[in-house]
Amino acid sequence: MVRRASSVPHLNSSGGSSADSAGTSGSRRGRAPVAGSRGSRKTPSSTGQGQRQGSGSSSSVPRSRSLTNGMRRLSPQKGTGSSGGTGSGGGGSSRNTPYFLRSRENEIGSADTLEIVASKSTGSEECSTPEDNINVVVRVRPLNDKEKRDRHGSTLQFPGNGQVILEGHDVGQKKSHNRDSVRVFTYNVVFEPGATQEDILDYSGIKRIIEMGIEGFSCTAFCYGQTGSGKTHTLTGPPDLFVGKPNPKDPRHGLIFRSFVYLFQLIKNRKDVNYVLKASFMEIYNERVIDLLNPGSARKPLAVRWSKKSGGFFVENLFTVDCEELDDLLAVLEEGMRNRAVGSHAMNDHSSRSHTILTVHILSDQQTDGGVFLSKHGKINFVDLAGSELTKKTMSEGKTLEEANNINKSLMVLGYCIASLSDNKKRTGHIPYRDSQLTKLLADSLAGNGVTLMIACVSPAHYNHAETLNTLRYASRAKRIRTKPVIMMDPREALILSLKRDIHALQMENDHLKAALNLHHQAATNGAGPTENNLLELQLDRVSSGGGGVPVPKVDLERLPELDGSELAELVKLYMAENESLRQENNHLFTVRETILRDQEIVCRENERLLKKLEDVNKVCVRSPLIPARPAISPTTGKETPGTEIWTNPEPLRTPPGPQLPLDQRMSENAEKRTHTAQKRIDQQRIAKNILIMANAFRKPDADLAKELNINPEKAPAKQSNDFMPDMLT
Ligand SMILES: Nc1ncnc2c1ncn2[C@@H]1O[C@H](COP(=O)(O)OP(=O)(O)OP(=O)(O)O)[C@@H](O)[C@H]1O
Structure with missing residues (x-):
């Protein structure tokens, strides 16, 4: 049922099967009902007090465990953006300034080797190369009962190899049999109507997205398509799943649920890394951002602001919830699903009237080989877009019509952005992200430092031909977008790490040069006079003594996380000084080596000249009959x-000696x-x-x-x- 393009890179085959994924690791019994606990939530703090994104400092942050058993809520932070959203960098805290690591492969699902690209002091240097990090798959839902009853035929064919053929014409247009009425599109993966929810987890590339999120990348999975095409079904499953107590083993569970299970499986296997998970859930309804974990009775909208520090948009005062266990994440999903705006129209009884964004922040602390603790901040956004709709078809009116207009407008802006980003000439020009809240918050996922999975959902029904064609075109355009994935790291730690790597590289270079010089030295000792030897030894001694460089700082690496800012700054200074001295030493070694090589060349040339002379003499002698x-x-x-x-x-020769002067x-x-x-x-x-x-x-x-x-x-x-x-x- 799943068609995979031959060109698709190896999609993740590791991880649990979907049967595993469908089961939650813990019983959900005994957990306080999410909705019932809402009244005891803390009101958003306006102080902007530090919400620490890493582990260890959360004690200083006011928290409430009122949302659900084992689920902790952090006070939102005002003005810093650290509370998430999908804004670039996930917030404005200095800890979140991006630090660049480069992904070697160019497809989601294949970027399995990461290489740190040393970015100097600020981590703002862009080092990654443009790569294809937008993975596009298509999911075709089955014909629904009404469509079958009305005998709507399918307009799609699946020849395999990631191809989908759209046949026929739009309703209302004259049927034409020319070649233009058959369009062939190719994607990484095409999910046919019979594909299961498990197939989407296994073959869409979402597993790789989760793995990259754990590695510190900013990742996004979003569903796009016309109303009723199966976006919400794909991401969360049918709406009745969230009525009452959900059954974790229900095979209808969507991608988000399964991803959470997979995420926890991975995290549990990484004993060497300390992970802290936080989640937020918001919706964009009629261009207003509402916190789905704290909608309040008036559903007061939150402001979307620009963070200079992170160079992206963020949602101010958005709640971020600590999620220690899988149940906590699932509780976030359930509560958000209950609070989101849903309406009914002629094409969908449970139509999403808003775009929703569920963000899981993955903060990790890992001790590196050098003993330095490395903090990363990855995140995964799950975006369920409201469906584009032809109001004539959905017969929307009043409130639903207003919603439809806003949905269509924001999707149109998204379409412009995708079109511009996919066009090589336009992508460097102005991209109208600011024209809608949705594009502001998706800017990072579309063109920034993220890795993105786009699931284009389409209906096979003939009467949706025009919308299906539109979606397939969008998906094709999105495939051409290039992003530059980077790992989000604490800039100070990134700097220390980078300096340590520099020192190591310089020391290796230094040792290598010294070894090379020693060889020359030995060679020179065999041929050179005592004065030259002395000179060489003198030079080597000077180099070996380090030229009076800065001594290597001895740091108790265990204590590194406890060091305060000034101590860290001091440490960085020492490392930089050591780097400088090593660099000078290397330069000097290079100069000595050059001199020796030059001398050697001169000696060789002289030797050659003398040999030639000797040959000349020999020739002369050969010509002489007197000299055998x-x-x-x-x-x-x-x-x-x-x-x-x-x-x-x-x-x-016995010739008589004569008085010859x-x-x-x-x-x-x-x-x-x-x-x-x-x-x-x-x-x-x-x-x-x-x-x-x-x-x-x-x-x-x-x-x-x-x-x-x-x-x-x-x-x-x-x-x-x-x-x-x-x-x-x-
Ligand atoms: N792959 C599928 N298998 C079975 N049923 C599906 C599938 N996809 C969608 N459906 C059903 O089709 C209906 C519409 O799906 P859904 O609500 O997910 O569409 P949507 O794209 O999210 O629409 P909207 O944009 O209006 O929110 C639902 O009843 C859903 O259960």
Whole structure:
């Protein structure tokens, strides 16, 4: 019954089955009825006193456990936005300033590896790359009894591969058989009319959304579609589920209920992380935001404000409820469902007359390998949009008509926003989020730092052809939107973490450089003179001593969460100073390495030049008939070493010695005026002389001389042979 596109990435296959999911972990018996406890709620505080989003400080916050057994309510915070809504960042507390982690994959359901992208001090640097993080699936509801009775045929076909074919024409239009009347749409997943609630949990990608929410991402699942298309059914199940005591095992339970069960399953398995869950539930009714957990008799609207700090909209004074157990979350869902605005019209007996947003905040504290505690603030929004409606069809009038107009208007703005965001040219321009409360509060989910699942709900009935076409088009556009998911972290902790990572990276780089320099050092010791060695050692010593850098601060990591602001600031300063000193040290190491490499290059070049010269000389000698090649004689053994032939003077020629003065005593020459040939000759002489000196060093000791001097023949000086200069050299 579930058609999955071949291109769909691996959707989460882990987690419990829906049979598991449908069961709640605890009995709901003994819990105070939610509605009955409403009277004892605290009134919203207007002091703006700190609602701490993390664990540990809640004792300072006024709370009431009056809502339900085990469910705690936090006083809303005025003006900070920390109480949630779907505004970007979930609030304005400084703890919620986004810190960016990058998701490697580009689809919901596949972003299983997260990589921290170091964002420096404020965490405001945008590091993630544009990725496709809006996952769009389509759910087609079955024909209802009335439609079957009226013999409305189905206008949809399901060829598989995530495709849905819309056939036919709008009612009232002439039936045409041209190709335009058949439209093919492709989505990640298409749920056919027979799909169960369990299928939606397993294959829509919601499990991945929940996992990412736990990881600290801001996630949203919303249902979109015409009135009566099955949005509320998909998210919460049929309305009678919430009448009286709900049966947790009821297979009709919707996605929200099942997601809560899955969420608690995951959290229970993560023993290393401390989680705190909070939830809020609101509706946008006729452009007014109402707190569904505290609607009050007058259903006083709450203000939607812009938070400079978080760079998003938030709902002021919205109640946020602590949810320690699954039952608490379920109680929030039940109470909200009871309080939301529902009406009746020709197309739906239980039509939602408002858009609802249920937000679960997931605050986590986890100790990292480095000992630092990492706080993240993920959240999951479940958005049930009111359905678009043709008032002619729904026959709305009076109050219902006003509601319909407001619903349609806000959906139209949402449509504009989606259209602009999906258009590459328009997405950088003005997006009209401010034109409706709905788009203000969904801005983050649509284009901000979130991951979004859009479930487009459609009716297969022929008479809804136009609305179905509209919804499918919207869904296709939404698929083209790109968001940049980021993890929400406490900026101070993020900064410390990032500095620690920097230090670690620099230290590794430093060690690597030192190791590389040591190798060079050893190589250089073999060839370089004592002065050069000393210089190198001196440089290495300077580097090793750290150049007088800041000592590594010793922090009791257990105590880190207890440190106050000034201490943390001091710690950050020390880390930054250490980073700086390591950086300088690294720079210095780089310079030393460069110098050594340059020296080495010069030596190599010189060697090459000398070798070439030697070759030239050898060639010259080869041309001379007077000089045969002779093997080199080892200076230690005095024996010939085969294969090491060098050109030396021939055996002495017995020519009568004549009074011959050295050349420089025979003539003087203006070196500048010297001809090329003359210069060449002098060069050859000089080279020959040098070779001669070298050769003499390897000659056999003069045995005759040793005899004369009465010393060991090995120690006797070698025979001088400069009196046997070949002609060409004199
Ligand atoms: N997949 C489904 N299986 C069985 N019944 C369904 C399904 N989807 C919707 N229905 C039924 O269709 C009716 C209308 O559904 P629902 O109220 O969820 O529509 P809606 O899109 O939320 O409408 P509105 O926008 O008016 O609130 C309900 O009676 C619901 O139980």
